Amino acid sequence: MQDIDSDSAEPAxxxxxxxxxxxxxxxxxxxxxxxxxxxxNNFSRAxxxxxxxxxxxxxxxxxxxxxxxxxxxxxxxxxxxxxxxxTCLAAQTCDDFEIKLLVHSAPERIDQVRDLVGEFNEDFSSxxxxxxxxxxxxxxxxxxxxxxxxxxxxxxxxDDDVVAGDWIEAFKEAHVPGSPQIxxxxxxxxxxxxxxxxxxxxxxxxxxxxxxxxxxTFDLGYHFYTSQxxxxxxxVPRLLIDAFHLRFxxxxxVTEDWEFLIRAAxxxxxxxxxxxxxxxxxxxxxxxxxxxxxxxxxxxxxxSILQRMDQVPLLLPKGSASKLAExxxxxxxxxxxxxxxxxxxxxxxxxxxxxxxxRAERSKSEPRQGLxxxxxxxxxxxxxxxxxxxxR
Amino acid sequence: xxxxxxxxxxxxRNESAEIWRLLRGLTSAVxxxxxxxxxxxxxxxxxxxxxxVLQPTDVDLLRHNGMAxxxxxxxxxxxxxxxxxxxxxxxxAESSQCDLILVLNPDAYPTPSMLTELLRVxxxxxxxxxxxxxxxxxxxxxxxxxxxxxxxxxGCCMLIRRTVFDEVGGFDPKHFPLYCDDVDFSWRVRLxxxxxxHVPRAAVFHNKRxxxxxxxxxxxxxxxxxxxGRLMLASRYxxxxxxxxxxxxxxxxxxxxxxxxxxxxxxxxxxxxxxxPVPNASTVAQFIDGEYARHRF
Numbered sequence: 001m002q003d004i005d006s007d008s009a010e011p012a013x014x015x016x017x018x019x020x021x022x023x024x025x026x027x028x029x030x031x032x033x034x035x036x037x038x039x040x041n042n043f044s045r046a047x048x049x050x051x052x053x054x055x056x057x058x059x060x061x062x063x064x065x066x067x068x069x070x071x072x073x074x075x076x077x078x079x080x081x082x083x084x085x086x087t088c089l090a091a092q093t094c095d096d097f098e099i100k101l102l103v104h105s106a107p108e109r110i111d112q113v114r115d116l117v118g119e120f121n122e123d124f125s126s127x128x129x130x131x132x133x134x135x136x137x138x139x140x141x142x143x144x145x146x147x148x149x150x151x152x153x154x155x156x157x158x159d160d161d162v163v164a165g166d167w168i169e170a171f172k173e174a175h176v177p178g179s180p181q182i183x184x185x186x187x188x189x190x191x192x193x194x195x196x197x198x199x200x201x202x203x204x205x206x207x208x209x210x211x212x213x214x215x216x217t218f219d220l221g222y223h224f225y226t227s228q229x230x231x232x233x234x235x236v237p238r239l240l241i242d243a244f245h246l247r248f249x250x251x252x253x254v255t256e257d258w259e260f261l262i263r264a265a266x267x268x269x270x271x272x273x274x275x276x277x278x279x280x281x282x283x284x285x286x287x288x289x290x291x292x293x294x295x296x297x298x299x300x301x302x303x304s305i306l307q308r309m310d311q312v313p314l315l316l317p318k319g320s321a322s323k324l325a326e327x328x329x330x331x332x333x334x335x336x337x338x339x340x341x342x343x344x345x346x347x348x349x350x351x352x353x354x355x356x357x358x359r360a361e362r363s364k365s366e367p368r369q370g371l372x373x374x375x376x377x378x379x380x381x382x383x384x385x386x387x388x389x390x391x392r
Numbered sequence: 393x394x395x396x397x398x399x400x401x402x403x404x405r406n407e408s409a410e411i412w413r414l415l416r417g418l419t420s421a422v423x424x425x426x427x428x429x430x431x432x433x434x435x436x437x438x439x440x441x442x443x444x445v446l447q448p449t450d451v452d453l454l455r456h457n458g459m460a461x462x463x464x465x466x467x468x469x470x471x472x473x474x475x476x477x478x479x480x481x482x483x484x485a486e487s488s489q490c491d492l493i494l495v496l497n498p499d500a501y502p503t504p505s506m507l508t509e510l511l512r513v514x515x516x517x518x519x520x521x522x523x524x525x526x527x528x529x530x531x532x533x534x535x536x537x538x539x540x541x542x543x544x545x546x547g548c549c550m551l552i553r554r555t556v557f558d559e560v561g562g563f564d565p566k567h568f569p570l571y572c573d574d575v576d577f578s579w580r581v582r583l584x585x586x587x588x589x590h591v592p593r594a595a596v597f598h599n600k601r602x603x604x605x606x607x608x609x610x611x612x613x614x615x616x617x618x619x620x621g622r623l624m625l626a627s628r629y630x631x632x633x634x635x636x637x638x639x640x641x642x643x644x645x646x647x648x649x650x651x652x653x654x655x656x657x658x659x660x661x662x663x664x665x666x667x668x669p670v671p672n673a674s675t676v677a678q679f680i681d682g683e684y685a686r687h688r689f
Contacts, residue, residue: 083503084527084595091413091501091597119424119504121416121460162528165499165599188606199537202592206530209689210606276602279528 022313029312030267033244066127067175068097068168068235069151073141074159076109079116080203081281082159086117089157090124094169099128100149102141107132139248139256146241153183155235156257160192160281163232167277171235180240180268182261185277187233188212193285207284218270220316221323223262224306231257232278240268252301254293259305266315397422397433397507398490399463402480404440406498408450410599411437415458417501417597423461425507435459436487437468438480444470477547478573479565490554497548501597509594510551513540520556520586521578524549524596529608533685535590542590543678543685544578549596556586567628567667571614572621575684579629582676619653623666625684629677630669 070089074082089099101117103110110132117128131148133141146154153175157163167185174183191208199205215228222228240246246264248256293301316324399418403411415435422433439445446454451468459466467487475483481495492514494507506524513522523545525531535542560580568576578588601609619642626635642650660666680686 080593080595083505084597087417087501087503087595087597088528090417091599093409093599119420121420123416164528164602165597166601186604188602195537201535201537201540201590202525205537205592207689209532210529210602212604212606216604274604276604276606279602 026313026315030244033246066096066098066151067094067172068153068155069145069149069238070097070099070155070157070168071142071145071149072099072101072157072159073104073138073145074101074106074113075104076106076113078160078203079112082113083116083119084162085157085159086120086124086128088163088165088167090120091165092163092168093165094172096172097127097155097168098149098151100145101128101130102133102145103130104133104138104141105135107134136250137253137256139252139260140250142248142256143250146247149238152177152238153235154238154241156231157278158232160283161230161232161279162281163278164276166275167232170273170275170277174271174273175235175237178239180237180243182237182240182264182268182270183235183273184218184229184233184270185273185275186212186216187214187230187278187280188276189214189280189282191284192281193283210279212276216274217272218265219323220262220265220270221320221327223258223265224309227255227258227261229257229261230278230280232280234261234270236264237268240264252305254298254301255305262309269317395430395432396490397431397492397494398485398488399433399435399494399496400438400481400484401435401496401498402438402440402475402477402484403445403498404474405442406445408445410499411446411454412458413501414496414498415454417503418496419458419460419463420504421502421507422463424504425511426462428508429511431462431511433463434465434467434488434490435463436484437466438475438484439468439470440474440476440480441470442474476565476569476573478563478568478570478577481547482562482565485554485557485562493552493554493557495547495550495552496596497598499599500549501599502549503595503597506549506594506596507551509591513589513591513594514551514553516587516589518587519589520553520581520584521545521588522551522594523588523590524551524594525590525592526598527595529598529600529602532687532689533590533683534688535592540589540591542588543676544575545588545590547574547577548598549594550574552581553586556581556584560584564667566665567624568621569617570621571617572625572684575621575625576628579673579676580670583670583672615647615649616653619650620657623653623657625677626679628667628670629673629679631673631677631679634679 072082072085072089076082086099086101089097101113103113110130114130117125117130119125120128129148131141131144133144136143142156153171155168155171170185171183175181188210190206190210192204192206195202195205214230214233215222218229236246241264244264244267246260248260250256252259399422401414418435422431425431426433437446446468451466454468455466469484469487471480471483481493485493492511494510496502502524510522510524513519523542526546526548531546533542533544560577563573563577564580565573582588603609619638622638623635626632626638639654642654657666678685
């Protein structure tokens, strides 16, 4: 790909200052996000692994650093869940990773978290750094984790989710060193709840099996409608994060992962492993993040994100034209279907009205002559035919 | 409190990395439990593989670099024959005395608190088996949310009183070499008057792959042995209706491995190698929707 470097472009090729095309707006926006050491609009250089795009002394050419950093987010409120999440990480088939255990807004529980880490074998616990984080919403600990970590890929895990033994192996096998492409595996969900006090056997209790509700492959266009990618599904290359200073929005109450992914996916694209490697827990009794925020707040956050996205042109991947057209067809199809449904409803109401009339007339003393001869003319044709066919 | 624990792991073509992972998880679990009780724990590997998965140098490395905390000794025995999980567990149990036996899968990784929680429950003298909860794929079988009582315990991870193990004669490899051996064992333990208890707080990671349908990816042998096991269970636990129903389904579906299992079962029937019904089977045996317990989900 030819470098797009506005500093070296011929004057004739530059856009007029007041000609705001989608392309110039897009390039202008993302160019401003680029790390300035590579020059504005130099996307190719920014995404070149050989170029040090950030002044990070511990980032180099795979000089003993782990392949992957796992950012585990916790508030220390669910130690049993956290222990299980860490056990899943300890049992990984690939151990080329470090863990940043981010204890958010819970300084009083940091020691307990450290004690919990200390329960594990030293081979594993020595790879975990417990980091206290204050302030901000759910995105804040993730940003701190990004700053503190050094892996080539960054993956995320909340303390109430669990992963299969090949979670990291799947990311590693799909990742091409030096590629900015986001790696995505499949996450299934499971409903869980806090048991009643009398049911002291368990700290939590699943109420469903594993349900496959998220798409196996990533569709950026569809993600504008709804997220299909829990945060534990993806590993994001540090190359991409550093090149564009990608960070989570620390002011968002919820859906910080959705907003981050849509921004990042436009630039680098997503590569699917199509392997199920993680389980996202849905708390049915309001214990999870879904329960902390009511629906109106969710809707408001979503709306604000979309409005913010509306300020910048979007970049969609190859194949999007057909998908958008199909979505349009589906939209029109749904509209037509709704019209048909409305028509049929009206017809049924008419038929009901006529049947009521029939019943009223039958209650009178006139001799029965068969329904077919007494059908009011206003009945729909199909109903007249059906009733007329009834045996007298 | 119990002092002598023997951890038994039957190997079959397992990779060295998996064995090391197991050992790391186990040492954490034993170390954690040792802080609560005076515990001496030994680890015994029994190898049913066609060729040894561990060489003497590997065993030495495991002993010297892998043992920690309360885990005091490690033995490795190459069986030189495939005894299956049930026969392997029985063979390992023969070789030493102990108070408790922990049967553990080689692809398991205990949480640090697993053993502590199992020991806490098995303190109750009425409990014959205490079973760990598997993650990330929890088994859906039902258990009493207040007492933990359940129909059967999974051989992935179960803590057994040695006296109970001996009382019922251990596992039954003749009729249940692989799969359903744990169901049969659990039901015989319950017939002997002991409880089988599921301990949700005792979590163990079990390295199973998840399919897109959200179910575990079945092992090759599971279909054959699972079918044969079901036929054997129906025979021992006096359910001719389940036997007939299972045969009808097998003959209808015509799955190759299931048909093979049915053929082998019929051959064993002719040879008198199918278990006779046991008394009071209906007090413990559950055959519900193709499973051996009611499922929560």
